[in-house]
Amino acid sequence: MIEQLxxxxxxxxxxxxxxxxxxxxxGVNIRAIQVAxxxxxxxxxxxxxxxxxxYRALGAPAAIRKIPCVAVRVPDRPGALRDVAAxxxxxxxxIENASGFPTSGGEAVLILEVADVAAAEKILADxxxxxxxxxxxxxxxx
Amino acid sequence: MRADRFYDPRExxxxxxxxxxQLERLRWSIAQAARSPHYARAFADRGLSADSxxxxxxxxxxxxxxxxxxxxxxxxxxxxxxxxxxxxxxHSSGTTGMxxxxxxxxxxxxxxxxxxxxxxxxxxxxxxxxxxxxxSYGLFTGGLGLHYGAERIGALxxxxxxxxxxxxxxxxxxxxxxxxxxxPSYAMALLGTFDEMGLDPRAELSLRFAVAGAxxxxxxxxxxxxxxxxxxxxxxxxxxxxxxPGVAFECPEKNGLHLWEDAYLAEVIDxxxxxxxxxxxxxxxxxxxxxxxxxxxIRYRTRDLTSLLPGxxxxxxxxxxxxxIQGRTDDMFIVKGVNIFPxxxxxxLMSMPQVGSNYLIVIDRDGYADRLxxxxxxxxxxxxxxxxxxxxxxxTIAERLRQEILVRPRVELVEPGxxxxxxxxxxxxxxxxxxxxxx
Numbered sequence: 412m413i414e415q416l417x418x419x420x421x422x423x424x425x426x427x428x429x430x431x432x433x434x435x436x437x438g439v440n441i442r443a444i445q446v447a448x449x450x451x452x453x454x455x456x457x458x459x460x461x462x463x464x465x466y467r468a469l470g471a472p473a474a475i476r477k478i479p480c481v482a483v484r485v486p487d488r489p490g491a492l493r494d495v496a497a498x499x500x501x502x503x504x505x506i507e508n509a510s511g512f513p514t515s516g517g518e519a520v521l522i523l524e525v526a527d528v529a530a531a532e533k534i535l536a537d538x539x540x541x542x543x544x545x546x547x548x549x550x551x552x553x
Numbered sequence: 554m555r556a557d558r559f560y561d562p563r564e565x566x567x568x569x570x571x572x573x574x575q576l577e578r579l580r581w582s583i584a585q586a587a588r589s590p591h592y593a594r595a596f597a598d599r600g601l602s603a604d605s606x607x608x609x610x611x612x613x614x615x616x617x618x619x620x621x622x623x624x625x626x627x628x629x630x631x632x633x634x635x636x637x638x639x640x641x642x643x644h645s646s647g648t649t650g651m652x653x654x655x656x657x658x659x660x661x662x663x664x665x666x667x668x669x670x671x672x673x674x675x676x677x678x679x680x681x682x683x684x685x686x687x688x689s690y691g692l693f694t695g696g697l698g699l700h701y702g703a704e705r706i707g708a709l710x711x712x713x714x715x716x717x718x719x720x721x722x723x724x725x726x727x728x729x730x731x732x733x734x735x736x737p738s739y740a741m742a743l744l745g746t747f748d749e750m751g752l753d754p755r756a757e758l759s760l761r762f763a764v765a766g767a768x769x770x771x772x773x774x775x776x777x778x779x780x781x782x783x784x785x786x787x788x789x790x791x792x793x794x795x796x797x798p799g800v801a802f803e804c805p806e807k808n809g810l811h812l813w814e815d816a817y818l819a820e821v822i823d824x825x826x827x828x829x830x831x832x833x834x835x836x837x838x839x840x841x842x843x844x845x846x847x848x849x850x851i852r853y854r855t856r857d858l859t860s861l862l863p864g865x866x867x868x869x870x871x872x873x874x875x876x877x878i879q880g881r882t883d884d885m886f887i888v889k890g891v892n893i894f895p896x897x898x899x900x901x902l903m904s905m906p907q908v909g910s911n912y913l914i915v916i917d918r919d920g921y922a923d924r925l926x927x928x929x930x931x932x933x934x935x936x937x938x939x940x941x942x943x944x945x946x947x948x949t950i951a952e953r954l955r956q957e958i959l960v961r962p963r964v965e966l967v968e969p970g971x972x973x974x975x976x977x978x979x980x981x982x983x984x985x986x987x988x989x990x991x992x
Contacts, residue, residue, distance in 0.1 A: 417938035419931055421967055447940040451965055452947075454940040472748060472970035474936035 412528050413482045413548045414462045419474035422453040430455060430469065437468035442552055443510045443522060458510065458522050460552055479528045482543040483535055484551060487519040495521060498538045504531050514551055560674035560706075561667065563815050564870045571871055572609065575818055578843035580606050583615075586849040589633040591626045612818065612841060617827065618853045623653045623794065634658050634847045643793050644692040655694075655793050656847040662701070664844045665796045668813050669702020672802035675811075675870075676762055676787045678732055680707035683759075685730040687739065688767065689715040689977065694797025695767050699734045699789075702799060708732070715739070716976035718746040725758050733763040733784075734798075737770040738979035740778050740786075741910040745970055755783030764789045766798050768978045769857075769878040771896055773903025775807075777910055788877060792855055795840055801875055809862040809874030816844045819875065820852070821861055824882050832863045837882055838875065856882040858894075886984060888916060888923045893958045895981050898927060901957050907935035907946055911972040916984040923986065925962040927954060930969050 420426045427446070434441060434457075443458040459465045462477060469475050485491040492511070499506060508524035520543065525531040532542045543551060559565055566574065584603040586592040595616055596602060605611055623631060632639070638658045645653040657665070678684060684703040690696030690712060703710045713724055715736075721743065724730065733740075740763065747754050754760065760782065765775075766789030778786045790810050791798035800817055801810035812819050818841040821830045830836035838855045842848075858881065862874040880894035887893070895914055902908050909930035917924050929950070931943065947964045955961040973980075 417936075419936045419943060419966075419968060421971070449940050449944055452940065452943055454938070454943065472745065472933055472968075474931050474933045474969055476936050476938040478938045 412479050412532065413458070413522070413543065413545055414477040415480045415522060415524070416457045416459065416462060416465055416469075417476045417478050418455045418457070418469060420453050420455055422448045422451050426453075427455065433468045434459065434465055437464050439465045439468060440552075442520075443512050445508070445510050456508070456510070458512075460549060478524060481523040481525060481528055481531050481535065482548050483521045483523070484514075484541040484543055484547075485519050485521060487513050487517050491519060492521060495523075495535065495540060498535060498540070499523075499525070499531060502531075502534045504534065518551075520548070520551060558869070560671045564671060564675075564811075564872065566815070566871055568871060571814055574815055575843060576606070576609055578815070579609065579612065579818060579841065582841065582843050582845070582849045583851065585633050585846060586851050587633075589631045589849070591622065591630045592633070592849075592851065609818070612820075612852065613829070615851055617822075617839065618850055620653065620794070620854070620856070624651060627652055628654045631848050631850070632656055633849055639847050641697075643694050643697075643797065645793065646692070653794065655796075657796075658846045661796070661845050661847050664816060665698065665799065666701035666705050668796070668816055669699055669799035670705040671702075671813070672789070672799050673699070673702055673708075673732075673764070674706055675802060675804050675868075676764065676785070677805070678703060678706050678708055682706075682708040682731045682761075683711065683728050684708040684732045684734070685711040685713050685721070685725060685728075687713055687715060687721055687733060687735045694791070694793045695734075695736075698791065698797035698799060699764070703732075703734075718743055718976075719750065722746060722750060722752065725760070726752075729759040731759055731761050733760065734789075735763055735765055736767045736978060737765040737774055737778065737786075738768065738911075739976055740765060740782065741774070742974035742976070744781055745974065754781070758783075760784040762787060764802075766790060769880060769896060771900045771903055772877065773900060774910060777903060790857075790875070790878060792857070794850060794853060794855075795842060796845070800840070804866060804868040804870060806866055806868050809866070809876055811866065811870050811872045812875050814872045817841065818843055819861065819873065821859065824854075824856075824858075830860070832861045835860045835876075835879060858882060884982070886916060886982065888925045888960050891959050893925075893960065897957050898954060898962075899981075901953050902927075902929055902950070905950065905953070907932055908950065908966075909969060909972075911974065911979075912981065913972055914982045916982070916986060918986055925960055926965060927962045928965045928967055928972065930972055931966045933969050 440460040445456040447454045511521040513519045536542050580603045639656045640659050641657040643655045688695030762785040765786050775786050788803040789798050790801040801812040803810045820839040821836040824837040838857045838859050842850050858879040859875045880896045912929040915926040951964045
């Protein structure tokens with residue numbers, strides 16, 4: 412399991428800059444980013460190399476939440492996400508949100524938000540996917 | 554025991570003694586008012602004088618006095634004492650045409666200090682306490698008004714004035730402040746400074762209670778303040794036209810404010826018709842001074858909305874209580890033909906722990922239609938991580954507000970700590986409709 416950060420933000424010029432500046436100043440590296448916006452509000456989701464440092468850097472009084480996610484390492488080739496999705500859908504697990512990024516070693520990391528992280532990890536591990544914990548994730552992205 | 558619980562024996566005068574003291578003082582006050590140019594004319598026009606008063610009800614034969622009357626007679630039209638007897642004046646922030654000056658003789662300043670001392674003693678201030686007065690000193694009555702009352706009790710008074718949040722907190726810490734006088738919206742704002750400084754007011758201060766006044770606030774705000782500060786908050790009422798703070802004050806029962814009836818005579822009227830309202834019915838508070846020499850005011854319309862609470866108070870004081878101020882007649886705004894008071898909106902917001910204590914009401918026009926927007930901070934803990942959740946919360950707030958004010962406002966949720974903080978009275982309503990040509 413890894414943790415993704417979700418940050419509530421007004422949808423206004425300068426907001427993303429402010430957040431990313433705070434992370435840059437703290438030496439935190441962003442691995443993946445998603446922005447969901449609805450009119451004047453938005454939620455920014457970040458996968459970073461050091462979530463605890465990022466959480467502190469963004470700090471009070473920000474509305475920020477750590478969201479547990481499944482991280483899976485897959486080959487960087489067509490159909491890799493499909494294989495993961497197929498296993499989960501057979502087991503009746505709904506993927507609420509997903510993102511991913513390629514690694515330097517010709518592989519990719521998929522980040523999945525699901526209701527029950529532990530259950531989804533077990534299903535994927537049983538199907539012989541490489542599920543990453545925090546330490547594996549750091550080693551993969553380092 | 555009795556002597557210890559009450560500062561002043563007049564606090565517990567029985568009903569008849571209090572009414573007869575009021576009658577005697579009312580006759581004196583009418584005679585005194587008649588020395589001012591304004592009342593001399595107003596009474597003569599109607600054939601009224603102190604002799605018109607046989608019972609307290611006879612006061613209703615006298616005309617109401619409005620704030621506009623004070624403005625029209627600026628600066629000396631209500632002065633009833635010789636100029637050389639005046640030792641202090643306070644002044645509103647308005648410009649000429651809108652300004653009001655209020656004068657005090659030494660006697661007036663002494664009575665004021667006595668009422669404030671009585672009020673502060675009631676909520677527990679004693680010799681040995683450290684009383685930090687975070688109200689603006691100067692033309693505004695908030696600072697000096699409570700200062701002399703607290704000194705009269707023998708407390709150490711820190712006249713820290715308004716603003717400069719970090720220094721306020723440092724003073725509270727170093728001198729172990731036990732009691733505060735503060736504007737409620739500033740008490741909310743200071744919580745942000747505690748956060749920045751990494752201090753917990755519940756753990757690191759010696760505070761027992763705070764007196765919060767100068768702007769109306771809801772019971773919801775009081776509860777939030779008491780939880781976050783870890784101290785009792787008492788409501789204080791006053792207006793500069795009467796004296797300033799200390800006209801009415803909450804006792805430890807926290808159920809209404811004792812209006813000091815030996816110094817003020819209270820009526821509650823229908824603001825539209827001027828007809829009296831029954832006990833328990835809301836209306837506009839109208840006050841007559843009973844002990845002021847320099848500037849007696851007869852049947853002054855405060856524009857504050859409240860009701861007289863029925864029944865005796867368990868604390869033993871006999872002076873009648875008024876309900877927490879529900880708003881001001883001139884705070885009301887009309888959106889799409891519906892009358893709305895800002896405190897109705899505050900009441901709904903404070904019932905929802907998902908939103909912060911700071912809020913802003915913006916009224917503008919969308920084409921020819923009025924548009925009402927309520928901007929409020931999402932609290933950090935209430936955010937669960939998805940845009941859908943925030944949007945659902947926004948819809949819930951809009952619906953709760955619609956149930957209360959009968960208009961569905963646009964709700965804007967903003968990040969914690971981003972709405973402007975004020976060090977003085979909070980600016981809660983921005984109405985830009987006046988700046989544009991109407992439909």
